[in-house]
Amino acid sequence: MPKMRIVHLLIGGDVAGGQLVALRLARAARARGDEVAFVAPERGAFTELAAREGFPVDVLPLRRSFQLVAAWRLARLLRRRRADVLHTHTLAAANVLARLAGAAAHVRVISHLHIENHFRPATRFALARLDNATARLAARLVAVSEDTRRAYERQGYPRGRIEVVYNGVDLPANGGYRRNDPARIGEVARLCDVKGQRELLQALARLPEARLVLAGRDLEQGGAFQDELERESERLGVRERVEFGFHDDVPALLETLDVVALPSWTEGLPLVLLEAMARGRPVVATPVGGTPELVTDGETGLLVPPRDPEALAEALRRILDDPGLARRLGEAARARVAERFTASEQERRMLEIYDDVV
DSSP states (O other): OOSOEEEEEESOSSOOHHHHHHHHHHHHHHHTTOEEEEEESSOOHHHHHHHHTTOOEEEOOOSSOOOHHHHHHHHHHHHHTTOSEEEEEOOHHHHHHHHHHHHHHTOEEEEEEOSOOOOOTTTHHHHHHHHHHHHTTOSEEEESSHHHHHHHHHHTOOTTOEEEOOOOBOOOSOOOOOOOSSOEEEEESOSSGGGTHHHHHHHHTTOTTOEEEEEOOOTTTTTHHHHHHHHHHHHHTOGGGEEEOOOSOHHHHHTTOSEEEEOOSSOSSOHHHHHHHHTTOOEEEOSOTTHHHHOOBTTTBEEOOTTOHHHHHHHHHHHHHOHHHHHHHHHHHHHHHHHHOBHHHHHHHHHHHHHHHO
């Protein structure tokens, strides 16, 4: 008999930060004898990965429509899997349905809050109130950063009930700065406006010797946004210095980069920064979401305002022109991850939460 049965509810079927956190926790739970399964709104690269690792995967479309029948279907699935815990990695509408399903199936719900909600004006009032009300049905509310916790408390979640459990990564045995020629800047993120790729292209135009890797898929616009970025790179005269494309092995890619940039407009607690910092890579990011809890400007990386290509270019230039600075930032970043953001600590705390709620 398994120690307990855990079902992870995902926001999407593709590979992204929240899904990778869920997979890490699923592996840790299975390693101690728990039975773990996934539910996603559609199939994609992540569900294929989870299935290859032997995790059961069910597809249940909760994301795009707010229908109580979806909660009933999820409750029925939870009963069939005889679940003890439903661990959600979703946003407002799916969180509401998941908590109702958990109550109907007598399953304890852990709501993992990876990033703050951004509501459409037409649905903000009603959906935020439903989300706030059903948050009280959750056995635990877990945020990935202090900034994310505060955002949900401002939205109306019960104060004092949200616990912060930082994302974590494994610390490689070796990590250090190595200069490439020509210099390679990289961003690993889905291709979309809020990840700042357009500003990064504009910054690259101010750095004539550097090359740029944009590693990610255009999940939201089906390739239209990537086409737009490629046209922008042509307009800026940098197309020959830009590499587009998804990378399955992100750690291997990070090893080839001189500096990792993440000029996002909004974030939770970005895994890619943790992965880069763990490898001693200097980072340039924006002070949004939980990023300032990772990156102290001038100490463990450089911070620049969002949507400011000129400031972004200047920060990148500082690192590329000063190998000593790059090395110091990378070493301090690696030490910061080792101190507070390890995978083992994240796994330890989440497994304790599972035991507490059951």
